[in-house]
Amino acid sequence: MERIHNFDEPVNRRGTDSKKYNPDLYPADVLPMWIADTDFKSPQPVIDALIARMEQGVYGYPVVSHAFKEAVQYWEKTRFGWEVPTDAVEFVPGVIPGIICAVRALSHPGDNIVIHTPCYPPFKDLSDHNGRHLLRNVLRVEDGQYVIDFADLEEKLSQVRTKIFILCNPQNPTGRVFTREELTRIGKLCLKHHVFVISDEIHCDLIYKGHTHIPFGSISPEFAANSITFVNASKTFNTAGFRTAAFICTNEQVHESVHEAVLDNKGIGENLAGTTATIAAYRECAYYVEQMMDYLEGNLDIVCSGLETIPGIRMIRPEGTYLLWLDCRELGMSQKELNAFFVDKAKLGFNSGTSFGPEGQGFVRMNIATQRTNVEEAMRRMERAVLER
Numbered sequence: 001m002e003r004i005h006n007f008d009e010p011v012n013r014r015g016t017d018s019k020k021y022n023p024d025l026y027p028a029d030v031l032p033m034w035i036a037d038t039d040f041k042s043p044q045p046v047i048d049a050l051i052a053r054m055e056q057g058v059y060g061y062p063v064v065s066h067a068f069k070e071a072v073q074y075w076e077k078t079r080f081g082w083e084v085p086t087d088a089v090e091f092v093p094g095v096i097p098g099i100i101c102a103v104r105a106l107s108h109p110g111d112n113i114v115i116h117t118p119c120y121p122p123f124k125d126l127s128d129h130n131g132r133h134l135l136r137n138v139l140r141v142e143d144g145q146y147v148i149d150f151a152d153l154e155e156k157l158s159q160v161r162t163k164i165f166i167l168c169n170p171q172n173p174t175g176r177v178f179t180r181e182e183l184t185r186i187g188k189l190c191l192k193h194h195v196f197v198i199s200d201e202i203h204c205d206l207i208y209k210g211h212t213h214i215p216f217g218s219i220s221p222e223f224a225a226n227s228i229t230f231v232n233a234s235k236t237f238n239t240a241g242f243r244t245a246a247f248i249c250t251n252e253q254v255h256e257s258v259h260e261a262v263l264d265n266k267g268i269g270e271n272l273a274g275t276t277a278t279i280a281a282y283r284e285c286a287y288y289v290e291q292m293m294d295y296l297e298g299n300l301d302i303v304c305s306g307l308e309t310i311p312g313i314r315m316i317r318p319e320g321t322y323l324l325w326l327d328c329r330e331l332g333m334s335q336k337e338l339n340a341f342f343v344d345k346a347k348l349g350f351n352s353g354t355s356f357g358p359e360g361q362g363f364v365r366m367n368i369a370t371q372r373t374n375v376e377e378a379m380r381r382m383e384r385a386v387l388e389r
């Protein structure tokens, strides 16, 4: 019998060391809808596997888990049809720590990293903190969708100091799920200009109907050899607190140099709770993804129809992720005023648009991975605040 997960089940996260519900950030009357985790319980097989492991009672240093690598391999194959050898898979304690190691292993201070913007803030931070220059290929809106400016992309990739392109697919915060054609064009340009691709596919499971996630490395052996992919079960199964992710890299030389950078950083080690959770998630919980995406699609519909009666706030419907990129420019506020408006007047805790780059001016990011009642309440609050302003 197929398992059913109840995404409507209320979960009290206050007082559980949750960053999203941190009372120092937003007062209790603000509905927090910002950082990218969910308010849903992890699937029952994940909880059961963790309890079973914890009951053993001994939590010493773990070895590199072969079962973890096999689980990542199994997920890529069964979900996306991408066949990778287990040897290509490596544990990393989070996608961002892994990308930092890859950036250090594959480029030098002073080199350029190209990225689509608006972009997830740590990409800029990790570039700045490691002395790299971030070149921004701004996503533009065309026919009601974010599209890649390929002429600008090529100009940036062709610069001599450009060594890395960080692909974020599905894209945070616009929710674009890039098509095979777009990915192929990106991949060819990167090969032409000898630019290595770091593909952040952390949101790969969160795809709405009518769209398909294509792992960059699955497109051709040449693309696989010119890329390293990062995944984490955390966005899907709500396990971000375990700091456990993986990279997949079939290019042996690159694999070794990135893995060495990970090992050389002695602050980084395996997490047995994280590998236990990931194995259970990837092996037993495909059902949860299907049901969660149906649920999120319902939440998304509520926001879309709610926005129809809220003047001044627009949204391009995302193709993936549970993150909505709300365009509030017509409200005519500075970013500071906009942020204050949502917290003080609407009592909603969103991410500020400008943290995603200058293109985010006048935007906020809203996370809808929460119980439907919260999404409905958020839309009521948003409407009231805008109409009363």
Ligand SMILES: Cc1ncc(COP(=O)(O)O)c(C=O)c1O
Residues within 6 Å of the ligand: 036, 093, 094, 095, 096, 097, 120, 168, 172, 200, 202, 232, 234, 240, 244, 245
């Ligand atoms: C695109 C993207 N990459 C990476 C991360 C963070 O990954 P991790 O917690 O594994 O470092 C996030 C979290 O929101 C994200 O949206």
